[in-house]
Amino acid sequence: MLPDLETPVPLVDLARVERNVARVASYARTHGLALRPHVKTHKSPRIASLQVAHGAQGLTCATPREAEVMASASRDLLVAYPPVDPVRAARIAALEADRVTVALDSVEAVEAMARAAGAAGRTVHVYVEMDLGMRRVGVQAVEDAIALARRAADAQWLEFAGLAFYPGHIRQGVAEQDAALATLATQLGEAVEAFAAAGMRPAVVSGGSTPTLWRSHEMGPVTEIRPGTYVYNDRTTAVIGACDWDDCAFTVLATVVSTAVRGQAVIDAGVKSLGREPVRGAADEGFGALLDHPEVTVRSMSEEHGVLDLARTSWTPKVGDRVRVVPNHVCVAVHLFDEVVGVRDGAIEERWRVEARGRAHA
Amino acid sequence: MLPDLETPVPLVDLARVERNVARVASYARTHGLALRPHVKTHKSPRIASLQVAHGAQGLTCATPREAEVMASASRDLLVAYPPVDPVRAARIAALEADRVTVALDSVEAVEAMARAAGAAGRTVHVYVEMDLGMRRVGVQAVEDAIALARRAADAQWLEFAGLAFYPGHIRQGVAEQDAALATLATQLGEAVEAFAAAGMRPAVVSGGSTPTLWRSHEMGPVTEIRPGTYVYNDRTTAVIGACDWDDCAFTVLATVVSTAVRGQAVIDAGVKSLGREPVRGAADEGFGALLDHPEVTVRSMSEEHGVLDLARTSWTPKVGDRVRVVPNHVCVAVHLFDEVVGVRDGAIEERWRVEARGRAHA
Numbered sequence: 001m002l003p004d005l006e007t008p009v010p011l012v013d014l015a016r017v018e019r020n021v022a023r024v025a026s027y028a029r030t031h032g033l034a035l036r037p038h039v040k041t042h043k044s045p046r047i048a049s050l051q052v053a054h055g056a057q058g059l060t061c062a063t064p065r066e067a068e069v070m071a072s073a074s075r076d077l078l079v080a081y082p083p084v085d086p087v088r089a090a091r092i093a094a095l096e097a098d099r100v101t102v103a104l105d106s107v108e109a110v111e112a113m114a115r116a117a118g119a120a121g122r123t124v125h126v127y128v129e130m131d132l133g134m135r136r137v138g139v140q141a142v143e144d145a146i147a148l149a150r151r152a153a154d155a156q157w158l159e160f161a162g163l164a165f166y167p168g169h170i171r172q173g174v175a176e177q178d179a180a181l182a183t184l185a186t187q188l189g190e191a192v193e194a195f196a197a198a199g200m201r202p203a204v205v206s207g208g209s210t211p212t213l214w215r216s217h218e219m220g221p222v223t224e225i226r227p228g229t230y231v232y233n234d235r236t237t238a239v240i241g242a243c244d245w246d247d248c249a250f251t252v253l254a255t256v257v258s259t260a261v262r263g264q265a266v267i268d269a270g271v272k273s274l275g276r277e278p279v280r281g282a283a284d285e286g287f288g289a290l291l292d293h294p295e296v297t298v299r300s301m302s303e304e305h306g307v308l309d310l311a312r313t314s315w316t317p318k319v320g321d322r323v324r325v326v327p328n329h330v331c332v333a334v335h336l337f338d339e340v341v342g343v344r345d346g347a348i349e350e351r352w353r354v355e356a357r358g359r360a361h362a
Numbered sequence: 363m364l365p366d367l368e369t370p371v372p373l374v375d376l377a378r379v380e381r382n383v384a385r386v387a388s389y390a391r392t393h394g395l396a397l398r399p400h401v402k403t404h405k406s407p408r409i410a411s412l413q414v415a416h417g418a419q420g421l422t423c424a425t426p427r428e429a430e431v432m433a434s435a436s437r438d439l440l441v442a443y444p445p446v447d448p449v450r451a452a453r454i455a456a457l458e459a460d461r462v463t464v465a466l467d468s469v470e471a472v473e474a475m476a477r478a479a480g481a482a483g484r485t486v487h488v489y490v491e492m493d494l495g496m497r498r499v500g501v502q503a504v505e506d507a508i509a510l511a512r513r514a515a516d517a518q519w520l521e522f523a524g525l526a527f528y529p530g531h532i533r534q535g536v537a538e539q540d541a542a543l544a545t546l547a548t549q550l551g552e553a554v555e556a557f558a559a560a561g562m563r564p565a566v567v568s569g570g571s572t573p574t575l576w577r578s579h580e581m582g583p584v585t586e587i588r589p590g591t592y593v594y595n596d597r598t599t600a601v602i603g604a605c606d607w608d609d610c611a612f613t614v615l616a617t618v619v620s621t622a623v624r625g626q627a628v629i630d631a632g633v634k635s636l637g638r639e640p641v642r643g644a645a646d647e648g649f650g651a652l653l654d655h656p657e658v659t660v661r662s663m664s665e666e667h668g669v670l671d672l673a674r675t676s677w678t679p680k681v682g683d684r685v686r687v688v689p690n691h692v693c694v695a696v697h698l699f700d701e702v703v704g705v706r707d708g709a710i711e712e713r714w715r716v717e718a719r720g721r722a723h724a
Contacts, residue, residue: 303694359699
């Protein structure tokens with residue numbers, strides 16, 4: 001398999017990416033939702049441009065580096081991360097985009113962003129981030145969210161633009177999802193009404209992650225979604241049923257380097273190629289699975305070694321064989337590589353840099 | 363703390379690194395052991411040169427990139443990884459060093475390395491890797507190891523140079539370590555005698571990892587050690603007692619970005635800065651701890667968020683505060699960054715690239 005490529009090396013199946021991107025764009029269009037994909041998954045203008053070409057209205061970023069790099073792909077950037085660090089806030093204020101929005105949840109972040117925006121002499125839009133059950137970041141009470149929105153609206157260089165939330169806590173089975181989505185829709189509806197009653201009806205209600213992607217239209221007043229993982233998908237996305245196995249577009253090509261220890265095979269992809277991410281909600285299920293032998297998982301890892309569990313397969317690997325590993329969490333695996341190889345019909349078509357990884361100024 | 367630095371950013375305490383490097387060099391000298399540090403931890407010629415200046419006889423690498431970059435720091439390189447992939451073998455054969463050694467455990471690796479060495483017209487030395495209990499790679503039986511060594515010795519461009527093993531399975535308490543070390547010494551002694559009886563006495567017996575570093579002289583016929591983590595140390599090294607907490611030289615400087623959810627604080631260092639590595643042998647102990655508040659651990663993470671557990675501390679973080687996180691496994695954290703900031707007495711002294719990270723040709 002692609003014998004000229006040195007392993008470990010990340011492969012992207014271009015036909016699958018194109019299908020994944022088109023499918024979500026079509027879903028968003030069908031339901032009248034603005035699509036603002038999160039670039040953290042691919043960190044590549046190559047893929048961001050494909051998303052924009054399919055109708056994404058803007059892009060979502062986490063880091064200043066991501067935003068700087070993505071300014072080449074879209075003029076409308078959301079940095080969905082509290083701009084507390086003054087250096088971070090200054091980089092955001094300096095972005096070469098037509099419209100820049102930040103999501104935040106504290107007075108400190110409002111003040112840091114207002115100072116940086118003023119210093120740069122540019123308007124920055126603000127989403128107020130609310131916690132609707134994820135318990136990570138986000139204002140807890142609607143009245144506090146309104147107060148924060150007012151503070152942003154009153155700041156000279158800021159403009160209140162909407163509400164943001166992240167439904168990362170909704171991941172379970174269908175029945176639990178039904179109940180959680182109904183709760184979410186109610187929470188959001190009440191929040192929007194309270195904001196409206198305070199004279200600050202949010203123009204945008206921004207949510208959506210890949211696990212709940214296909215049910216975003218059931219999230220009440222949501223107007224915008226920010227899925228990331230769907231471009232490549234991964235073992236977790238497949239296990240939770242948010243994609244099929246053959247929608248997994250990203251794999252790490254690896255070589256079997258040792259079969260010396262009975263009952264296992266060792267490949268040259270370990271933590272430094274796959275990350276040590278769990279399949280969400282499941283322990284002890286390994287750190288990835290083989291695309292062509294999904295019954296074979298990466299049972300344990302060192303930095304540059306992955307140990308394949310051969311207990312459930314009739315496949316008998318030999319030293320020198322090549323395998324494609326679907327990582328548990330693709331966003332973390334992509335972040336480990338500087339370059340990605342795009343393949344179609346088993347042949348190399350192009351290569352691109354994972355340009356937005358790292359922290360340096362772009 | 364270093365307010366001009368944008369977070370998250372990796373800091374290296376230069377005084378601590380110098381102390382760590384000197385201490386291990388002194389230990390190796392005292393016991394007449396050759397020191398061949400593994401560069402996977404720092405991936406930086408800056409630190410490798412310091413190790414060589416303190417008497418390291420050569421360097422150990424895992425990837426071809428590491429070896430290519432480290433040729434500037436040492437002329438004697440060991441690639442402790444099976445050269446099965448022909449592209450990998452060719453890069454190793456092309457290294458600009460005076461002496462190149464590979465560790466391997468299969469006939470396929472001997473053949474791949476012999477072909478590449480022949481094509482490059484250079485001699486490559488071979489360590490035969492034996493499994494002494496780690497159960498990862500390594501020939502299982504001494505007679506098979508001898509056969510493999512003979513195969514290498516008979517190959518035109520290869521030269522049998524010694525035995526290698528990795529005592530990564532020896533990590534437990536002192537009593538268990540005593541027993542495991544005695545077993546290891548016996549295994550090694552018998553292996554060396556069997557090789558000698560076959561007319562192939564190994565010139566080098568290469569082992570050693572940071573957890574067992576200080577007991578390397580109890581490992582029977584060991585002549586060479588390859589510790590990596592000791593330059594920086596990490597939370598695991600401290601927890602298992604192989605270093606003190608104030609020997610931890612590498613931290614990730616992070617900013618508190620949210621305290622919106624009661625009972626926790628969120629920092630801007632998550633999986634993409636710290637890695638999701640366990641403290642070895644302990645589950646549910648978080649993914650790092652604060653250098654200045656070791657009772658505070660990183661309880662959970664997203665890609666760019668780390669949630670601090672405040673249950674056991676009287677420290678009350680505020681949004682904008684800065685903290686230094688000691689990661690559980692420093693080698694994995696270093697691999698996530700392109701640049702490191704060297705500090706001394708709280709001030710920035712220098713910066714260097716993590717030059718050997720990634721896979722590209724150097």
